[in-house]
Each structure stands twice: as structure tokens, then as C-alpha cells.
Amino acid sequence: MSPNITLTYELNPPHGITAEGLGTTKTHELPVSAGNCSLKAYYQSVREAIAKGKELVGEDLTIWRDAVGNREQSKELKSPIKTKEDVEEYENEEDENEEDE
Template identity: 50%
Template sequence: MSKNITITYELSPPADTPAPSLDKSRTLDFAVPEKTELKAYYSGVREAIEKARNAVGEELTVWRDAVGSRELTREPKVVKKDDDEDDGEEDDEEE
């Protein structure tokens, strides 16, 4: 049985993204060499993971460049208050 590292992604870029040649959905497979010696096997696993990481990184970088700043206006950022600050303010109000 052959072993693979499989990475699947599905992107939802803004509608006006100028990227007609880019795939929004993709599955990538990276073969893990079959070796009987553990050291050689794990070395092959590390190499396959490195290839997978580099390939996905390159593809997503192309998408990031295509999307540009359009993603900034898509969803507003939510600012989360620190719970400790809230507790201090309540104590001041009670006094």
C-alpha cells in the first residue's frame, strides 16, 4: 500500500478577484517513500512534508497577491476587550 500526504483546499476569494487561471479548489498528493528502515522512512516523510508545505505556500502566495487588499473590506475586524479590563471598570462604577 502506498502512502501519501494529501492536502485539499477550497478558497472563497472576493468575486472581483482577477484570477481566472487560478483554481479555487485543489487537492495535492505527495508520495511518502516506502522504506523498511525507520530512519530512512521518517527522512522520506520529512521530505514529503517539506515538498507539500512549499507547494501549498507557493500556490497560496499567488492567491494572496491576486486578492490583494480586497479581503480587507470583506469582513470587519472584531475588537475583543480583555476581561481583566472589564472587571476593573465595574469595580470603579460600584464605588
């Protein structure tokens, strides 16, 4: 059995969202060459497996991002600044914090 790098992730998308054949949990097995090679070649193989894993997970997450779309934006907190007085108070607090440094 050759060594592998295993990448597993679990996502929690908003209820009712699905992505083109992707489950919310996925595992990628990436082989690492461990034959009778030098340490330099072995670690190069490790680097390549990690880079491939990063690429695969990135592709999966892009599909999920596109599937979720704007539904995640509703989770963002709204700005507490609502009036001109709030803005002035916020700016005064920033000025006081800069003076303390």
C-alpha cells in the same frame, strides 16, 4: 502503489477574483518512499513530503493573496473607537481588567 500524502484545500475568494491558472480547490499528491527501508528512512521521507507540501501550498496561497490584493480589507471590522471619550472609556476598561487580575 506507493503511499502518498494528500493535501487538499478549498478557498473562497471574493467574487470575480481569479489567480493565474489556479482553481479555488486544489489537491497535491506527495509521494512517500516506502520501499524496503528502515523506519528512520521512512519517517524522513514523510517529513520531506510534508515540507514539500507546505512549500507548494504556500506558493499557491501567495499567488491567491496577490490576486485578491486589498479586496479582503473591506471585510475587516472598523475600530469601534471614534472619539476621545471612547478612547478614555476603553483605557479605563483596560485598567479595571488589569486590577482584577
